[in-house]
Amino acid sequence: MSIVFDDPSTTSTRSRKTTTFTISEEDPDPSVIKRNRSGSQSVEFTSQSLDTVKLGKVQSGIKRKIVEEENKGDGGIIIFPWNHRYRYWWAITVVCAIGTVLTETFAVAFEPPGDYMTGDFLSVIEYIFVAVFLIDIFVNFHLVYYGVNDHLITDKREIAIHYLKTHFFIDLAGIFPFYFIALLISGHRSGDANSQLSLLRLIKLVRIHRVASLFAELQYNPNVSLMWLTLIRNFGFAFFWSHLSACIFFFIAREYNFHPDKTWIGGSVDSMSPLERYITSLYYSVVT
Secondary structure, eight states, rough: EEEEETTTOSTTTTOOEEEEOOSSOOOOOOOOEEEESSOEEEEOSSSOOOSSSSSSHHHHHHHHHHHHHHHHSSSOOOBBOOOHHOOOOOHHHHHHHHHHHHHHHHHHHHOOOOOOOOSSHHHHHHHHHHHHHHHHHHHTTOOOEEEEGOOEOOHHHHHHHHHHHHTHHHHHHHHOHHHHHHHHHHSSSSGGGTTTTGGGGGGGGGGHHHHHHHHHHHTTTTSSHHHHHHHHHHHHHHHHHHHHHHHHHHHHHHHHTTOTTSSSSGGGGGOOOHHHHHHHHHHHHHOO
């Protein structure tokens, strides 16, 4: 079965292009666009009828393919939000955002103050995170977005302006080395005097806005169980606050030099490994 569309972008009858789509049953999701010798475009579905095809999905897929084809050859890079490669990339940034919340709060509380990017495990992880979010800034400057009335904006200048007005400065704050610059200005790379400066590392937690966007999108996804999504979200929030409380408790105890009478953990911390300190603090944050 074929569906024929006229291209409204052309005004003259002779130059008007016709877009033909052949739709069949085996693969209802359009995946291939071919341009034949006459200049018309066709999306091929290797199936036999529309009976088992969800019309809304087909129409959406056709529109997306038309938009992608119209923007080919314009020069530069345009990234469409439905592209599967971009979806994988976005999932990577969400994982890195979650990792940032865990590693940065842990580093502020349990790492020696002033030790920053010294080549240990957490430093290597942070190098990876910074590289990912730096690339993501470049990606967002080329990412097509939906404007008013769900109108798809593909103009590169409008995309850049939109990103600058929305998440650019948040993403920039997430990778800017505030703590490292503060250490250079203070003239101290180590020592207890810089324990308060390490709080600047928490600015990187702005990366977590990607997780909020993820749950907002999954909430309206018909393929995702709302019950399981709610359970996972609530469990994640509970673990995050327990983890954050553990880091806060230990950070306060460290500020008092683990005084036996003024802190909850006392002087027993000297015989503990970093993992034991974290587990003890996490247990204390859960039971109190």
